[in-house]
Amino acid sequence: NIKEQGSQPLSQETVKELIKQSQEAKKHAYCRYSKFRVGAALLTNENRVFTGCNVENACYNLGICAERTAIAKAVSEGYITFKAIAIASDVSEKFITPCGGCRQFMREFGSDWDVYLSKPDGSCLKMTVDELLPVSFGPEDLYMEKVFDIDNKY
Amino acid sequence: NIKEQGSQPLSQETVKELIKQSQEAKKHAYCRYSKFRVGAALLTNENRVFTGCNVENACYNLGICAERTAIAKAVSEGYITFKAIAIASDVSEKFITPCGGCRQFMREFGSDWDVYLSKPDGSCLKMTVDELLPVSFGPEDLYMEKVFDIDNKY
Amino acid sequence: NIKEQGSQPLSQETVKELIKQSQEAKKHAYCRYSKFRVGAALLTNENRVFTGCNVENACYNLGICAERTAIAKAVSEGYITFKAIAIASDVSEKFITPCGGCRQFMREFGSDWDVYLSKPDGSCLKMTVDELLPVSFGPEDLYMEKVFDIDNKY
Amino acid sequence: NIKEQGSQPLSQETVKELIKQSQEAKKHAYCRYSKFRVGAALLTNENRVFTGCNVENACYNLGICAERTAIAKAVSEGYITFKAIAIASDVSEKFITPCGGCRQFMREFGSDWDVYLSKPDGSCLKMTVDELLPVSFGPEDLYMEKVFDIDNKY
Numbered sequence: 021n022i023k024e025q026g027s028q029p030l031s032q033e034t035v036k037e038l039i040k041q042s043q044e045a046k047k048h049a050y051c052r053y054s055k056f057r058v059g060a061a062l063l064t065n066e067n068r069v070f071t072g073c074n075v076e077n078a079c080y081n082l083g084i085c086a087e088r089t090a091i092a093k094a095v096s097e098g099y100i101t102f103k104a105i106a107i108a109s110d111v112s113e114k115f116i117t118p119c120g121g122c123r124q125f126m127r128e129f130g131s132d133w134d135v136y137l138s139k140p141d142g143s144c145l146k147m148t149v150d151e152l153l154p155v156s157f158g159p160e161d162l163y164m165e166k167v168f169d170i171d172n173k174y
Numbered sequence: 175n176i177k178e179q180g181s182q183p184l185s186q187e188t189v190k191e192l193i194k195q196s197q198e199a200k201k202h203a204y205c206r207y208s209k210f211r212v213g214a215a216l217l218t219n220e221n222r223v224f225t226g227c228n229v230e231n232a233c234y235n236l237g238i239c240a241e242r243t244a245i246a247k248a249v250s251e252g253y254i255t256f257k258a259i260a261i262a263s264d265v266s267e268k269f270i271t272p273c274g275g276c277r278q279f280m281r282e283f284g285s286d287w288d289v290y291l292s293k294p295d296g297s298c299l300k301m302t303v304d305e306l307l308p309v310s311f312g313p314e315d316l317y318m319e320k321v322f323d324i325d326n327k328y
Numbered sequence: 329n330i331k332e333q334g335s336q337p338l339s340q341e342t343v344k345e346l347i348k349q350s351q352e353a354k355k356h357a358y359c360r361y362s363k364f365r366v367g368a369a370l371l372t373n374e375n376r377v378f379t380g381c382n383v384e385n386a387c388y389n390l391g392i393c394a395e396r397t398a399i400a401k402a403v404s405e406g407y408i409t410f411k412a413i414a415i416a417s418d419v420s421e422k423f424i425t426p427c428g429g430c431r432q433f434m435r436e437f438g439s440d441w442d443v444y445l446s447k448p449d450g451s452c453l454k455m456t457v458d459e460l461l462p463v464s465f466g467p468e469d470l471y472m473e474k475v476f477d478i479d480n481k482y
Numbered sequence: 483n484i485k486e487q488g489s490q491p492l493s494q495e496t497v498k499e500l501i502k503q504s505q506e507a508k509k510h511a512y513c514r515y516s517k518f519r520v521g522a523a524l525l526t527n528e529n530r531v532f533t534g535c536n537v538e539n540a541c542y543n544l545g546i547c548a549e550r551t552a553i554a555k556a557v558s559e560g561y562i563t564f565k566a567i568a569i570a571s572d573v574s575e576k577f578i579t580p581c582g583g584c585r586q587f588m589r590e591f592g593s594d595w596d597v598y599l600s601k602p603d604g605s606c607l608k609m610t611v612d613e614l615l616p617v618s619f620g621p622e623d624l625y626m627e628k629v630f631d632i633d634n635k636y
């Protein structure tokens with residue numbers, strides 16, 4: 021657990037700790053196909069931390085990213101509002117960024133929370149989910165009025 | 175934790191407990207689109223239990239099933255060998271069965287472990303991963319000799 | 329187009345032609361990550377053939393398999409009932425088999441149609457979708473009566 | 483086929499035609515679960531058009547979006563460089579936007595091409611793939627130097 025007040029920005033210490041936990045999570049990466057380790061640490065509104073790593077599959081497209089693992093883990097324990105997620109990889113040339121699938125998975129739980137893109141030395145760049153996925157497609161879009169309503173023909 | 179000996183079949187008590195945990199996990203299902211709750215409870219070789227539920231997305235195809243959540247959770251904590259997984263839903267007419275994607279995700283970690291398909295009353299049907307996914311495509315297939323080797327043209 | 333009568337078994341010639349087309353489709357595989365080429369050729373009830381190949385992604389889990397490409401292609405042109413699909417790879421040691429995700433994608437359009445697993449020499453093994461995905465989860469399962477109905481709490 | 487010169491911006495007429503084709507493709511949407519029809523029309527550098535629709539699955543997360551269908555279709559026919567893609571839905575309140583998964587699937591084939599978000603009345607908004615998926619994770623990221631190289635322990 022990380023102690024952190026409500027809607028305040030995270031303290032430097034908390035960010036540092038979150039990145040450290042994402043780096044620890046990276047050690048469990050099951051990435052025998054890509055050899056590309058990724059770790060994630062998710063901070064809930066209740067200051068609980070859930071970590072994740074990538075879990076690959078022989079059928080490449082059935083694997084799960086680190087970020088989605090961390091989020092699914094939190095949801096399965098009853099946590100669905102988040103303050104921030106930190107992401108770690110072994111690449112030092114640039115801050116690791118989430119794939120589009122993970123951005124969409126994050127966005128399901130709100131657009132206005134933070135993503136810390138990190139490097140192995142612990143340095144990081146903060147972006148919001150909304151900045152990473154502008155003009156996003158979200159839950160409310162599914163329920164907008166449609167000009168043509170489909171009957172279930174099946 | 176569930177106490178259980180190595181490669182022995184699970185005791186009735188253990189199976190009952192595993193199914194109960196899958197039913198508990200179901201309560202956390204984030205299934206606002208399908209309204210179809212699924213829970214899973216995974217027993218590792220070390221007798222640790224990891225639970226999961228489905229976590230859906232406004233972009234339907236980016237959601238994650240309960241079984242995959244439970245497995246990714248275990249892997250992200252360092253557990254990659256499994257004895258059994260129990261699956262629960264709200265359907266009482268038939269034993270709930272895993273989708274093909276989850277069968278493939280299970281198979282990554284071996285073909286010879288058990289899947290308990292359950293009903294809300296706790297009754298269950300046991301099948302192995304191999305029975306659920308016969309003549310499967312697995313990790314070793316990727317490394318078989320090929321008659322034509324591709325250079326990376328990109 | 330392949331000429332073939334209604335619910336009769338496919339002629340040897342038709343099977344041979346379908347496998348040949350799956351091998352041709354394999355040449356378009358965009359598989360820069362796995363270097364594992366797969367091709368598929370799908371025969372609709374109307375005797376139209378749609379081919380597919382794997383299309384991979386830098387985020388491994390966002391790629392699409394050859395079988396799903398072929399099926400999505402047919403559906404997008406208005407064809408949703410199928411007689412058979414042939415699958416080809418470069419592996420000669422065994423008949424290539426579809427992943428669990430593709431078996432589920434096939435099953436959406438019925439359990440009782442044929443999958444031809446082939447080798448580069450054109451030899452093949454026929455299985456039905458149902459044999460590849462026993463006790464499957466299908467469209468009708470979603471609408472079964474549930475012991476607990478969820479209100480949309482979101 | 484649409485006639486259009488190399489790297490010039492698309493003519494109004496071409497855009498109009500592309501949107502019309504995405505609306506036509508929408509009619510084939512297999513969306514019995516979401517009842518949310520989506521169509522897409524992709525223009526290749528060679529001025530070929532490939533259309534797609536969403537193809538859903540009883541296991542929601544195994545479906546495929548319209549945009550990915552159109553792109554996989556083009557790739558499976560040998561086309562891998564694109565000028566633009568148009569997207570259509572039945573929602574008139576806002577321009578329909580692609581999910582994060584599709585943005586990532588587009589980005590595999592370059593960041594600098596156009597996405598036309600449309601409404602049923604044919605009006606549209608143009609954005610580039612890069613604008614829709616800023617600081618993206620792409621093919622080259624996988625091959626960047628890593629501070630820690632993993633041996634294949636499996």
Ligand SMILES: [Zn+2]
Nearest residue numbers: 085118119122
């Ligand atoms: Zn991702």
Ligand SMILES: [Zn+2]
Nearest residue numbers: 239272273276
């Ligand atoms: Zn599943």
Ligand SMILES: [Zn+2]
Nearest residue numbers: 393426427430
């Ligand atoms: Zn597949």
Ligand SMILES: [Zn+2]
Nearest residue numbers: 547580581584
């Ligand atoms: Zn999409």
